[in-house]
Amino acid sequence: MKKYLTLKNLGWLLTALVTFMLGMSGVSKIVGTEEMIKNFTSMNLLPYLALLGFVELAGVVLLIIPKTVKYGAVLLSSYLSGAVAIHMAMMGGTGVLVPIILGLAVWSVYYLRSYSIK
Numbered sequence: 001m002k003k004y005l006t007l008k009n010l011g012w013l014l015t016a017l018v019t020f021m022l023g024m025s026g027v028s029k030i031v032g033t034e035e036m037i038k039n040f041t042s043m044n045l046l047p048y049l050a051l052l053g054f055v056e057l058a059g060v061v062l063l064i065i066p067k068t069v070k071y072g073a074v075l076l077s078s079y080l081s082g083a084v085a086i087h088m089a090m091m092g093g094t095g096v097l098v099p100i101i102l103g104l105a106v107w108s109v110y111y112l113r114s115y116s117i118k
Contacts, residue, residue, distance in 0.1 A: 011112030015063065018105050022060050022076065029053030043090045055079060063109060073110040077103050 028036050030053035040046045059079055062072030083099040 007112050007115050011109055011115075014105060014112065015109045018102065018109055019060050019064060021102065022056055026053045026056035026060060029056065043086065045086075052079075063106065066113065069110050069113055073106050076106045080106070 029049050032049060036049060037046065040049045045052075055075070056079060059072050059076035062068040062075060064072070080099040080103040084096055084103075087093060087096040087099065
């Protein structure tokens with residue numbers, strides 16, 4: 001009987017979830033959706049909207065590739081810790097739970113997928 005619920009498969013499932021969530025966020029920043037423009041205008045960060053979207057997508061791509069998963073985890077966790085700082089400083093702490101959970105999920109992806117590589 002073949003085992004389907006392994007740590008590596010769980011890591012890939014979590015990778016798919018994180019990739020979907022952060023990928024959609026990055027694309028909406030690059031495209032410049034109305035909601036993103038409104039949020040970034042209120043924080044006076046509108047000139048950085050597309051740049052942050054590209055950084056987010058670069059981290060997602062690095063997270064997907066098995067040999068660069070560590071670099072993707074570092075880039076995305078740095079990006080998400082900046083999001084936590086912005087949410088705490090400029091938004092009064094509202095919405096801070098989502099970047100924290102995503103950051104934990106990114107490092108969980110790294111550990112679950114690299115566990116089976118070694």
